[in-house]
Amino acid sequence: MRDRQNPVRRQSLTGTRIRERRLALAMRQSDLAQAVDISASYLNLIEHNKRKIGGKLVLDLARALKVEPSRLTEGMDATLSDMLQAAARDTVRSFGPPAETDRIDELAGRFPGWTGLIGEQQKRIAALEAAVEGLQDRLSHDPVLAESMHEVLSTVAAIRSTSDILVREPDLDAQWRGRFHRNLHEEAERLSASATALLAHFEGQGARAETLSTPQEQVEAVFELAGHHFPEIEAGGAAAIPEVLGRMVTLADDDARDLAARHLARYAADAARLPLGEVLAAAAEVDFDPQALLPLAGGDAALLLRRLAALPQGGAQAVPGFGLATCDASGALIFRRRINAFSIPRYGSGCPLWPLYRALGRPMVPDSAVLDLPDGSRFRAWAVCQPIGPAGFGAEPVMEATMLLRALPDDAPASPGAVPVGPGCALCPREACAARRAGGRFG
Secondary structure: OOOOOOHHHHHOOHHHHHHHHHHHOOOOHHHHHHHOOOOHHHHHHHHOOOOOOOOHHHHHHHHHOOOOHHHHHOOOOOOHHHHHHHHHHHOOOOOOOOOOHHHHHHHHHHOHHHHHHHHHHHHHHHHHHHHHHHHHHHHHHOHHHHHHHHHHHHHHHHHHHHHHHHHHOOOOOHHHHHHHHHHHHHHHHHHHHHHHHHHHHHOOOOOOOOOOOOHHHHHHHHHHHOOOOOHHHHHHHHHHHHHHHHOOOOOOOHHHHHHHHHHHHHHHHHHHHOOHHHHHHHHHHOOOOHHHHHHHHOOOHHHHHHHHHOOOOOOOOOOOOEEEEEEEOOOOEEEEEOEOOEOOOOOOOOOOOOHHHHHHHOOOOOEEEEEEOOOOOEEEEEEEEEEEOOOOOOOOOEEEEEEEEEEOOOOOOOOOOOEEOOOOOOOOOOOOOOOOOOOOOOO
C-alpha cells in the first residue's frame, strides 16, 4: 500500500535519518558539521527535526555520510496527488468555495496538463519557502554570518557618526576635519570588504573569506592559526618571542607586529606564573573546572582563564574546546578566541547579558553562569574584571574583563538558573528581552 502520509510529516523525518546514518558510521556530530561547513549546533537542530533542509546541504550531507540523497529525503518527492492535497491545504484564499479535494483524481484524469502545472507550482512554492526559512535560520543562528553582520552594522554606525560630526560642526579645525575624512575613507574600505565577504558566504563560495584589515584582526588570525598555543614560549619564556614573531609573516604592518608582541609578552608572563605542565596535570584531574583550579593560580582568576584558553588541543589530556573574550572598561572587545556556535563580534559589543559585561560592574568578583542561546545550544561561562598593570598610589587603575566559554554537551542536565542570551542586539531574535537596545534587527 502506498504511503500517503502528509508530505510535511515525511519531510520532518529527514533529520532522524541523518542522525541514524551518522551514528551507524560512528561519526561525531562535530565532524559531520565540519565536513558540510555548518555549525554543530545547527546540525543538532537538523537531526532533531527542528530545521528543514534541502538542495545543496542535503547533497553535501549525503556525500559525507556515503549514502544516496534519496535515503535521507525519502518521501520529499510527493506524488502528484499529495502535492495537490498540499496546495489545497496550504494556499490561503480570501474568497471563493474551498477546493474539491475529493475530486483530485477526476481533475488529473480530465486535465493532466493543468494538474501537472499546479503540482509543479506547489513544488516551487515549497522550495522557495524552504529557502527563505533556511536563510532566516542562517541569519539568526550561523555564527559566521552573525559575525559578518556585526562587522557591517558596526562599520555603518561608525560612518554615520563621523558624517554627523562633519555636517553639524562646520567650523571644525582643519586638522581634525582631515582626521575625520581619513576615518570615513578607512571605514568605507572596511565596509566594502565586509560586504564582499558576506556576499561570498551567502553564495557558498567555499570557505569563509577573511579580510584582515585591522591590526587586531591580523593578530587574532595568527593566534587562531597557532591554536592560541606557542610551545616555544612555554619552553623558553619571553626570550622565544622574537622567533615566534618572525614566523608571523601575515602581519602586514608595524602596528600589527607591535600588538602581536604585546599579546605574546602577556602569554610569556602567564606561562611563567602558571607553567603548562602544572596547570595541565591539575586541570585534567578536575575536568578543567576553573572553580576547582582557582587556588592553583593564587586567586588570579583572569590568569587562570587565559591559561585554560591557551592549553594545547588534541593531546592525551583531552583538553576541551574553550572560547575567550576580553574587553576593556568601555566594553570594547580587544581580544578573542572563537568557539563554534558562539558568535563573539569583532566590532562593537555582544549581548549585554554576557557575564563578560556583568563583571565590569563587580570588579575582582569572579562570576559564572550557564548561557542559553536562541538556537538551543548551551555554554558555561566564567568571567572576572581585574586591573591590568601596576597602579601607583592615587592612580586610577585600568580595568579589563575576561570571559572563558565552554560548550555543554547535548545531554547535559538543564540548568534552572541559565541566562537566555544572544549574539548581540543587532541579530538577536529575543524581542522581549529587557536588556535589548533600540535598533535591533528584530526590534
